[in-house]
Amino acid sequence: MSETVNDIRAEHDPLTALRQVSRTVHERVDQAYSRFNLSDPTSYGAFLQAHAKVLPIVEQWLATQHDLPAWSGRTDLLQRDLQTLGHSLPPALDWHPPTGAGGALGALYVLEGSRLGGKMLSAQVGEGLPREYLSAAHEKGGWPAFLQMLRERLSTGDATYRAAVMDGVTATFDLFRKAAVTD
Template sequence: MKTVGGADEQKNSGLTELRHVSRKAHEAVDEAFSRFELADPQSYGDFLTAHARVLGAAEAYLSRHAVSLPVWRPRAELLKDDLRQMGLPVPAVHAECLPERDGTAMGVLYVLEGSRLGGRVLSGCVAEGLPRAYLLAFHRKGEWPAFLEKLGQYLDESDAVRRQAVTEGAVATFALFRKSAERQG
């Protein structure tokens, strides 16, 4: 399967391994969220609510580890604003279940930054007139390849324990999103 950033994968064996190991978790998230019909206001609201339960906690985790991460732009406030515009409550976030290990935050960030790519695709499925600031928070020009380069370098320069922490962070974050989608609606 050819993925975005294919050239980076050839240079960065750590990135290739991360994608390989986290693929099933990623596919499970895609499947869990595929049941939401974004053109239907209620279903779209459920979709946003499921995201909001996890995104706030994940971004809070990243904020505590910001010194060790590449620059990133949070989106939780955009998501909250979308929910409010739809007249929906902002849900309580999941209690954090992410380990405090060196490298975990890079795995969490990998999932959140990757979800911007999905947002680009999904934003076109949202019914006209519904708020979509969260989904429209695309990468700026060059951000995704730059992030992949930094992540790949981090993985390739890390020991096995740190690489494992990155993978566990990604898989745990995918699992939080999957569980939230399954719980919603």
């Protein structure tokens, strides 16, 4: 059986492997959020409220975790955008954070990756609507530096550590998906 270039790359690069494994759950999240029209104030408000059911609880948990690289939360930006639209933060969804060393790093990978997606989505936000949350990009070089650190930790960690990182990714993506499909 011949190996594809991606198979070979994933075998030697644990970050590539992580991305391949998380692709399916990420696609489910994208599908769940595709129902929102960011140019419509009502739909955009619902989009932000879905994020607000997840982001604060995950960021609060990450703030209690050790051995994470420096990161900055976006809950305050999300809350300001919601307030501008006349909404408050909704109750958080019930969440059982991942356990094991590496779980927090997986959750942070999802949140930091969402900054990239948010930056792209901010262009779809309707004229005059707040977009602080979606426009909150990484500092210059921040995303590549995070990925390099993640790659190094995945490379030096054992199989249990890599599985815990993946559990963090999956748990966080799944929570975002649930928030998008519950009203």
